[in-house]
Every structure is written in C-alpha cells, then in structure tokens.
Amino acid sequence: MVAAPQKIVISGYYGFRNSGDEAVLQSILIALKRQADSAGIAIEPIVLSIDPEWTIATYGVKSVHRMKLGEVRRALSESSGLISGGGSLLQDVTSSKSIPYYLGIIKLAQWMGKPTFIYAQGIGPLNRKLFHPFIKSVFRKCKYVSVRDEQSRKLLQKIGLAAEKIEVVPDPVMGLSLPEGEAEAITESSSLPVIGISVRFWEADRRELNAIAEGLRQASVAQPLHLRFLPFHLPSDNEASRYIMELLGKDIEGNGGRVSICENAVHPQHMLREVEQCDVLIGMRLHSLIYAAGRRVPLIGISYDPKIDHFLDRIQCDPVGSTDALESKRLASEILHLLREGATWQQERESLISMLVQEAEAPAKKIAQYLSHKG
Secondary structure: OOOOOOOEEEEEEOOOOOOOHHHHHHHHHHHHHHHHHHOOOOOEEEEEEEEHHHHHHHOOOOOEEOOOOOHHHHHHHHHEEEEEEEEEEOOOOOOOHHHHHHHHHHHHHOOOOOEEEEEOOOOOOOOOOOHHHHHHHHOOOOOOEEEEHHHHHHHHHHOOHHHHHHHEEEHHHHHHOOOOOOOOOOOOOOOEEEEEOOOOOOOOOOHHHHHHHHHHHHHHHHHOEEEOOOEOEEEEEEEEHHHHHHHOOOHHHHHOOEEOOOOOOOOHHHHHHHHHHHOOOEEEEEEHHHHHHHHOOOEEEEEHHHHHHHHHHHHOOOOEOOEEEEOHHHHHHHHHOOOOOHHHHHHHHHHHHHHHHHOOOOHHHHHHHHHHHOO
C-alpha cells in the first residue's frame, strides 16, 4: 500500500513576481521532490502566496492566500509541518512588518503542534533589538534551522541561539537547474558579447545607475557589446533598467553594439536561461549573481546590502564597488577583463561552485528524512 503524500506548508515572499524569491520557491520545490523520492516518501507542498491562482498556474502546486488567516490555519492543520524560507524574510530594513508576519506564521504552526523548519534563510539586518527575543524563542522550538551564510549564523548566536542548532548552507537557488533538454536552448543569437545587467533603484539621487550607465558606455567604446537588461523585480527593475537605457541613448548602437531588455521573464527558469546566455553578468540583485554563479557565468557584483558581499565572499569575489561609491572606469575595466579572462574565472571557481550546488539541497534532505522517519 502506497503511503498518502505528506503535506508541507511553505511560507515565504511568494506570488509577488519577484524573480529572485520565485527562484527560491522553484528551487525548494525541485529539491523537496528529489529528496522525497530518495527517501521513499511523497511530499505535497502548499505554498502561502499573495496570488494563489498565479502560484498554482506557475508551479502546479496547491496554494492558499498568505494573508487570509482561516486559509493558513486550515492548510497548517492538514499538514505534516511548515517550511519557512528561504530568502531574507527576517529583516527590518524594507519593512518593520516582515518579522512579525513570518515569525507569526511559524509560531502559529508550533501552537498547532506542527514541526517547523527554517530553510536557508538570510537573517538580518535587525536594527530593532526588540525582535531578538522573539526570534530566539521561535527558532529554539524549530526542528531544523539552516541559514545561507556565516553572518546569519553569527547573528542568531548573538541573540542567544545555540551554535549546534544552526546549519550554514548555500542559498537554495544555487541548486536551480533548467528543465531537462532545455539547458542548451538559445532564445536569441548574437555575434556580440552579451553583458547581462540586473539593476534596481537604491540611492535617492540614482548615482549608482548613472555610474553604471557611464561604465557601460566606456566598455562599449572599447568593444561593441550587446547590453541585455534583466529585470528581476517587476515593475520597479524595468523602470531602473529603462532609466539607464535612456542615459545610454543611441551611443551603444552607434558604436556597433546593441541594447535590449527582457521584460517577460517571470518564471525563474526563463530568467535562468537568459542569464546562461550572457558572457558576463553585472548584478545588484542577489539572485542575479546566484543565477550567474550556478551557470558559471563570470559576474560583477555591485553592493548595496551585506547579503551581496556575503555571497561574493563565498565564491571568492569582491564587489566592483558599492551603490554609494561606484567608479565607472573600474566597472568598464572589469567588464573587459572578464570578457578576456572568463575561462580562467570559471576554472578558478569550478570546484567551489560545484560544492555549493551540491550542498544547496541539504535542508530538503534533512526535512525529507525527518518526514520519512515520522511517517
């Protein structure tokens, strides 16, 4: 007799059409399926989403509205546990409401007697110390806690969580793969080197976007390039991309180059294909850099948040600059350098990246093993 699937609720920043967070969800779903098969069990995910209909249509899984308490409670009551993550859920920079919401979902599951699992989260920044005891209290009751970098582990230890309770793992998106048979798909051919560009608004005066535009212009004077803008968060990243495109005007095309933008890559694997076709990727968005590393595309990170620096450090890279201090000349020089030495960049990091890709499914493996023994 085949055992019934074990339902697992997944909580995160899902359904908002943010390519990075959607990639986290896709990666978790793939990893859970693979590890459940290996453990000889069936797992049925239920995703908490701001747009359940879209999530159902996109991933083919069950979904309920993340803000409708009745639906959330019903999903948890029918489940074998809750996964919280991944991504930067527990931080108070973008909003003071994020931490109470995500901790509240975990606490609700614990009140209902459900095992809870923290899946490769990036913790912090935590500017309000009043949140520290709440995080400590909730995390101490979790069956498994994993974070995506050493800095998150240290922060959790600082607020009182025992070191032995925390596992440091790669971001789940390091394990994201293309569907079988699509790894070599090329959506657009070009004889020009393709520079992928993932930008966002950050500085109020847009100094970073101005500097990026000037760096791209300088690099294009030295060598004709195809500048391919890749918005990860819609629609704001579209606007940031088009801001730079307007600054560039016709200069790039006048030098034999090309400028284009991919505005319809909502599904993570669509964007992953776009990134794979780049010769170099310039990224402000964390997951644009993770996509590039996973596909072995030489990358240039621009720091606006510690999470960028933490990831770059894991693959032995330094940011080319920060949003408040970015030199156009240095950016142009790094683009041209990686176009020349891309193969060397890949060779120097192959073993390190391969290890991160392999380790990215560690949380899914732990969860599948727990559920298999429980069942």
